Amino acid sequence: MSMTPAEVREYARQHDMITTAGHAPGFMQANLLAVPQEYAFDFLLFAQRNPKPCPIVGVLEAGQYSSELLPGGDIRTDIPGYRVFENGELVAEPADAREYYNDDIVSFLIGCSFTFETALQDAGIKLPHIEQGKNVAMYKTNRACKPAGVFSGPMVVSMRPIPEDRVVDAVRIASRYPSVHGAPVHIGDPASLGIADLSMPDFGEAVDIPDNHVPVFWACGVTPQAAVMDSKPGLAITHAPGKMLVTDIKDSEYLIP
């Protein structure tokens, strides 16, 4: 029996979760990047120039903590886990971000590939990380994002093993969600993205690749965290990878016909 998005947010206020993947299926999940106003333009421009890894699905202005994406919610508490970066260094991983927020901070919500996972599963494509009870595996690549202001960094991808005979279907289905990463950026050899070892992800957990499965790579909303690590803004607050904001927006709103 699945929870509503509001119930997942309520649960996340009280509990840690390995990942929000698979919870409140059919509702969009979002990545968080929050920065002081002095960095807000540069980051929004970074996202605008790199829409595939950084599709903006909502922005909470300085001092705003709720919106139609999380009615009655609070962006500072409704994610299961946060990461706090000072000058690009990870300094804390709190379950509640209120002590790090102040009314000068702008929160960017970025589309997440979990959005099309439901559609893949509905088409009978099993997702090994969900089957294995793991967070998705994420990797920094050798592809640079277009810089904007102070922000630059590599594109981060998420990897899902897909059965060989369903790869075409996975591409076709994910392509229908262009505003939440959409089509994969690469199929097959990880080396061509500069990934040396699939068993050593930069974020999330290594996922076993079953026989007759091909690794398929999608642009990932953790890309802003890599940009924060490279670009070292004074302060940045993000979700912990795999622990997303579960929104009230249906995945189908991001579907193109």
Place this chain on the structure above:
Amino acid sequence: MSMTPAEVREYARQHDMITTAGHAPGFMQANLLAVPQEYAFDFLLFAQRNPKPCPIVGVLEAGQYSSELLPGGDIRTDIPGYRVFENGELVAEPADAREYYNDDIVSFLIGCSFTFETALQDAGIKLPHIEQGKNVAMYKTNRACKPAGVFSGPMVVSMRPIPEDRVVDAVRIASRYPSVHGAPVHIGDPASLGIADLSMPDFGEAVDIPDNHVPVFWACGVTPQAAVMDSKPGLAITHAPGKMLVTDIKDSEYLIP
């Protein structure tokens, strides 16, 4: 014999033009809104929240005057006419904007419905404003944009009379350009958009509606100018309506298959 985009920009540096519509066909034309950095985040967010009237196709950061959209060009001179607003009031309409620019100003380039005009014409749909040698007619509507920071205002639309028997084709063709206004926002009765009199446009020129033609309305990149008039930032520099930046980007790059 048509000019290249660079030739139109060169010509615009030296001459006024009633409109750039119909020049360098097949190449994207862009609206300009330039504001000091203190307003840049609010405006980029306004555009992000109102993608239909304000599709961002490029951003020149503070102190940047050229980009791949206008190679070798200068955003301060390469538009046939500019408008300068101080506190929401139109204070000048220079042919050259250099004396109003400084290195604190960010320039936003916004997609223009001229982009799909070529595609309409290629399909044999004649456009009366081009036939009549006029600027397109533009109107403020009763539809409010989503506000962002200091910016708010009505959606502005451009109107093209379309032959009754080609309206479906016009919708179908324009829909293939979602990142430059795309499908019309309204077909037919102007009153439902709050437009009292088609012969009194708020921007551009009144266009005669031939027999058996229906007025069709598209979201318009002049919307930011209306937001400037309502929101009164200290300084804003825009193109003069109908006098656009002609870019080196092909319209076809904005086409979805």
